[in-house]
Amino acid sequence: MALINSKDVSSEFSFEKEKAIAKSFSQRFQWEMILIGIGQAMIWLSLWPLVINGIIPLWAGFCIASLCACFAYLPSHESQHGNYSRGNPKMRWLDSLVGHITLITLMSPYEILRVTHMKHHAYTNDHEKDPDYLSAHSGSLMKTIKRAADGSSVSDYEKSLEVFANDKNFVNSYTKAIPIALLYRLTLLTLVVIFPLETLLLWWLPAKIGTVYTVVFFAYLPHLGTSKGRYQDTRFWSHWMPRYINHSMQLHFIHHLHPGIGHYDEPKAIEALKPFLVERGVPGADQIPDKISYNPLIKIN
């Protein structure tokens, strides 16, 4: 039977030991993420002159922009956890730079995503305090897609401003980002008057697709059917989709346990931590493959 309470866990699987192993995977510089974050934003930006000047057709620009939008969130997610600066105050600018630039494609203000994501980690699956609760526990995949597409998931973040009204740091960071949100809106509404179809198909629709993709794979599937508690709020799951297409979100539970582990180091960390996860009763942990190499996480039902 899986053990959950710390007092029931043998010293062999103590939190201290778990943390030490996790820390060994939390040191590497995340250069791949910086490349993806800045790279996709530059590709997306270059689509505008290419499409407007007729060098590539609009439909091709739309496909590339949608792909860029699906790649846009994860590099900012590493920024939100300070995984580029790794606690070095002199390098914090890098977190901020990558976080802001990569999110242009998604039309999302970095600071709002950062502070709400920190609350998501602190209060995962708490129906009042988790800003992602309604996206994760909407009741069905279709409801989650609809919520993400019609902007309800953004409204959830606005509501969290009321929930955490007494948290000065939260409110300050959130309000600091409101002008950026308005700037995005203003830019969109200006561009659409000048380049209507280009704005629709290079920015607005790809951003929607990227948002739906992000909400489904980051918020909905990893937390589906889970409860509250450090080892219970995220699960291991399998999917028909090769993990490189869904950003390996089957492994998202390790991120909730140890957010400092870099995304591309998570498979190795999970292999090392598997006995700890099974002992702690992480949902689905007993099904984690011993070796997470190319793609052992595919499951076709």
Added chain:
Amino acid sequence: MLVEKFFDHITNWSKFWFGLIFLGSIINELANQSGMFISVSSLYLWTYGLGAMIGLIAKFRGAWL
């Protein structure tokens, strides 16, 4: 005070303005490119009006979808 009023207005009427400007521009471009409404005078009034109406409905419904 004025800035606060402006932000309040933007917050409360964002769906309407989005419908008018964003959807209006898209509908107008599609109508022009289709060539089906070539005989309609002041087409932009209809297209932007339609966008504004969709935005207004979304505002009172409280959701787009």
